[in-house]
Amino acid sequence: MINNDSAEKVKEKITNVAKNIYDSIxxxxxPKLNMPLxxxxxxxxxxxxxxxELLGKFKSRTLTAATVKTFAQTxxxxxxxxxxxxxxxxxxxxxxxxxxxxxGDARFKEQPESDTVMDDIEAMLLVNxxxxxxxxxxxxxxxxxxxxxxxxxxxxxxxxxxxxxxFGSGSYSVPSSVEHLKFETKxxxxxxxxxxxxxxRLVKHKFWKTANCILISLGGVPTRACxxxxxxxxxxxxxxxxxFTDGDPYGYLNIYRTLKVGSGNAAxxxxxxxxxxxxxxxxxxxxxxxxxxxxxxxxxxxxKRIKDGxxxxxxxxxxxxxxxxxxxxxxxxxxxxxxxxxxxxxxxVISDYLPAKIEDDKTWLP
Amino acid sequence: MxxxxxxxxxxxxxxxxEFFEKNRHLLGFDNKQxxxxxxxxxxxxxxxxxxxxxxxxxEISIEIIDMGNDRFRVIIEDNGPGIxxxxxxxxxxxxxxxxxxxxxxxxxxxxxxxxxxxxxxAQLTTGRPAKVTSKILSKSQAYYCEVFLDTATNLPKLxxxxxxxxxxxxxxxxxxxxxxxxxxxxxxxxEYIKQxxxxxxxxxxxxxxxxxxxFIFPRASEVVPDAAKEILPHPYGVELGMLHKMITTSDxxxxxSFLQNNFSRVSSSVAKTICENASILLNQKPKEMSRPMxxxxxxGIKKTKIMAPPTDCINPIGAELIEKGIKKExxxxxxxxxxxxxxxYRGNPFVIxxxxxxxxxxxxxxxxxxxxxxxxxxxxxxQNAGAIAKSxxxxxxxxxxxxxxxxxxxSGPAIVxxxxxxxxxxxxxxxxxxxxxxxxxxxxxxxxxQECGRALAMYVNKRKRLKxxxxxxxxxxxxxxxxxxxxxxxxxxxxIEQDNVTEILSDILEDSRAHNKLENSLDKFKExxxxxxxxxxxxxxxxxxxxEEEKGEEE
Numbered sequence: 062m063i064n065n066d067s068a069e070k071v072k073e074k075i076t077n078v079a080k081n082i083y084d085s086i087x088x089x090x091x092p093k094l095n096m097p098l099x100x101x102x103x104x105x106x107x108x109x110x111x112x113x114e115l116l117g118k119f120k121s122r123t124l125t126a127a128t129v130k131t132f133a134q135t136x137x138x139x140x141x142x143x144x145x146x147x148x149x150x151x152x153x154x155x156x157x158x159x160x161x162x163x164x165g166d167a168r169f170k171e172q173p174e175s176d177t178v179m180d181d182i183e184a185m186l187l188v189n190x191x192x193x194x195x196x197x198x199x200x201x202x203x204x205x206x207x208x209x210x211x212x213x214x215x216x217x218x219x220x221x222x223x224x225x226x227x228f229g230s231g232s233y234s235v236p237s238s239v240e241h242l243k244f245e246t247k248x249x250x251x252x253x254x255x256x257x258x259x260x261x262r263l264v265k266h267k268f269w270k271t272a273n274c275i276l277i278s279l280g281g282v283p284t285r286a287c288x289x290x291x292x293x294x295x296x297x298x299x300x301x302x303x304x305f306t307d308g309d310p311y312g313y314l315n316i317y318r319t320l321k322v323g324s325g326n327a328a329x330x331x332x333x334x335x336x337x338x339x340x341x342x343x344x345x346x347x348x349x350x351x352x353x354x355x356x357x358x359x360x361x362x363x364x365k366r367i368k369d370g371x372x373x374x375x376x377x378x379x380x381x382x383x384x385x386x387x388x389x390x391x392x393x394x395x396x397x398x399x400x401x402x403x404x405x406x407x408x409x410v411i412s413d414y415l416p417a418k419i420e421d422d423k424t425w426l427p
Numbered sequence: 428m429x430x431x432x433x434x435x436x437x438x439x440x441x442x443x444x445e446f447f448e449k450n451r452h453l454l455g456f457d458n459k460q461x462x463x464x465x466x467x468x469x470x471x472x473x474x475x476x477x478x479x480x481x482x483x484x485x486e487i488s489i490e491i492i493d494m495g496n497d498r499f500r501v502i503i504e505d506n507g508p509g510i511x512x513x514x515x516x517x518x519x520x521x522x523x524x525x526x527x528x529x530x531x532x533x534x535x536x537x538x539x540x541x542x543x544x545x546x547x548x549a550q551l552t553t554g555r556p557a558k559v560t561s562k563i564l565s566k567s568q569a570y571y572c573e574v575f576l577d578t579a580t581n582l583p584k585l586x587x588x589x590x591x592x593x594x595x596x597x598x599x600x601x602x603x604x605x606x607x608x609x610x611x612x613x614x615x616x617x618e619y620i621k622q623x624x625x626x627x628x629x630x631x632x633x634x635x636x637x638x639x640x641x642f643i644f645p646r647a648s649e650v651v652p653d654a655a656k657e658i659l660p661h662p663y664g665v666e667l668g669m670l671h672k673m674i675t676t677s678d679x680x681x682x683x684s685f686l687q688n689n690f691s692r693v694s695s696s697v698a699k700t701i702c703e704n705a706s707i708l709l710n711q712k713p714k715e716m717s718r719p720m721x722x723x724x725x726x727g728i729k730k731t732k733i734m735a736p737p738t739d740c741i742n743p744i745g746a747e748l749i750e751k752g753i754k755k756e757x758x759x760x761x762x763x764x765x766x767x768x769x770x771x772y773r774g775n776p777f778v779i780x781x782x783x784x785x786x787x788x789x790x791x792x793x794x795x796x797x798x799x800x801x802x803x804x805x806x807x808x809x810q811n812a813g814a815i816a817k818s819x820x821x822x823x824x825x826x827x828x829x830x831x832x833x834x835x836x837x838s839g840p841a842i843v844x845x846x847x848x849x850x851x852x853x854x855x856x857x858x859x860x861x862x863x864x865x866x867x868x869x870x871x872x873x874x875x876x877q878e879c880g881r882a883l884a885m886y887v888n889k890r891k892r893l894k895x896x897x898x899x900x901x902x903x904x905x906x907x908x909x910x911x912x913x914x915x916x917x918x919x920x921x922x923i924e925q926d927n928v929t930e931i932l933s934d935i936l937e938d939s940r941a942h943n944k945l946e947n948s949l950d951k952f953k954e955x956x957x958x959x960x961x962x963x964x965x966x967x968x969x970x971x972x973x974x975e976e977e978k979g980e981e982e
Contacts, residue, residue, distance in 0.1 A: 129936075
């Protein structure tokens, strides 16, 4: 697994936390749970490392009358996780929420409560949640192009070769766990696309064939599995990765930034769940002007988001070109969607826009 | 076409009684339900005023009998001093007859319209006379009469009079048949009597409603309120028309002596300054003054600095008695009350009193009930109009633990009582339903509410603390066992060890809470000391909802 932490080591980590609490109580001290603070305030970005790295800030949850419920729930879930690891089983986040219904008064009322406790445990143990037996509901993303994914048949333990050129108008779907996958490819790059609509257009016209590439649909902010899939694929064959999103703060600061350097919330595992060598094709604020794209006005909340990003996002602060691009957009007060390229003809994106992008790295953003 | 001469034939003097007959809404007879209330109110006001003046502890019986067809018989009997025979017909059957309009002293009735208007309304709707029995201490027999009001002449018309045995030393009883309607609710006779009992804790009231249910409101105090003193009007309060009337009917020889003898706080030197400011000679004869001269005099008064009127003529109920009054009629958890010191509006002295009752049987999901009183008389109509409603809406009740959306009547389990005692209550209309908006009055009402509010906030916060405390305790008891059981699963410890760790945990949690509380009260004490040093008016309790937050999450 990712951390090279074996099941035994994970169990040991869980037991240690419990032991600390137990010892603390026996020595008549209020027990504490320590976990890294998971927010953008507690991450740093270094270009050479290429991902958001956790700073030293911790939050500690002391057991008091106000926290006794969450405290109990955290321990109950840890106990559940230990059982899962012991039996090499998994539970989805939704299933974990339903398991809690056995806990009487300590049960979760809504799944977000359960997810938060899960995130806390994950961070507290400094592991990936798959290692403690929990898997997300969400799937990774859609893939099409010059790629053969080598999976394993669980029953026969034999290799399964999946040819991603052979899905016709459909796609290969990234599984929630991707660590065991191997890849064969002669493609020259990976194109990560924000919207399903744009992805469908490129698949239909076999853009992966003309450009010899692999197309991946992110479907909004990429999931951990999707990020990890792209990362492993890119690492294994030295493939450059290009991001292609809408020209708005959500596309830049949520989708692309998370793909490249990870998120504040998953800071303790970003190292593995990001694609530091990714570059950004578009739509850039400059594209909006160069291609005279149809636009929508930026809302106040978008402008706020951009200004906040320029000021507080460690990623933006590390890259001058991004700062300039964001400032330009504030001045422009406009945003443009990927599909806006259709103004110049439905297949303008295939015939002109993307080839021009591939040719000229000066039009990219880091 | 009518000529001026034709028209002159139909132009004639309209009697006051005829005017009111056509404008009964002005006097509170807009509808049948209100007619019943107004009749009872006027009679009870008269009884209470008379008892107070004669220093008698009032005992008033009110009976309403349903006679069918929307007709009711109202019988009100008191143990007051009684009325001398000669005056009885005039008091009950002559509009604008009485002693109160011309005097400035605190009393319930004001214009002398009240009870005779009821008599007139009764005879208009049922055609029956009022039946009055009255006995004074010095006579052995009671005087009984049946009387109508002649609406053309505004004079009483006796249809029967006689002497009568009465097993009472003194008192008055009036019986009126009128068209009316009986309903319960916030503007009902029931509510009026309850509120009257609250602000007249020295009175015993026995009330029998049309359903023949009897309610007794026993007195809570054995002390008759001091009779109000009469004062001369203050020059600042006199209106031009009134001044004109006073001057033209005055027998004084000089304007200086007129001013000194008819107004309070006017000495010879003040009179001199007024005349100087008005450019009028000191020895001007009042009767010979022209209208422009009187206007100049009115201006002159405004320009002159005159000492505020004496305030010892006001008899407030007193905070303690108000509280007693509410306590006996309303079952609440918490009561607080205040009597402000006297203040003055337009030359008229007044005192504001306020009380708040909270919790208990008071419904929590409605807007608060406001009980408004002027000179111990409940004001039941136009709840949201006038100075009292305005003051309440402009006070922030959220600080006192009640709910309130911006500038509206707050909601919650509370009753707010406001009493204005004054020699002259400024009403917004003749129906005497709401107190007019004078800045001085609104300011005093707000201050009184704030004083009560602070006491309420202290109580509500204390209650909330106790409740939170209980909640936290049960919180611990609910979730602690889960910590024990999951530790036992995670660490494979046995049942004895599990119980042991749960018990210790419960122990140290309690300890830390006790410790926290101690620190919190220490902090508060320090803060209090700091504030006492810097601010002389020490009001920190108002913001005292800083509940001891136990620090759970800290970064």
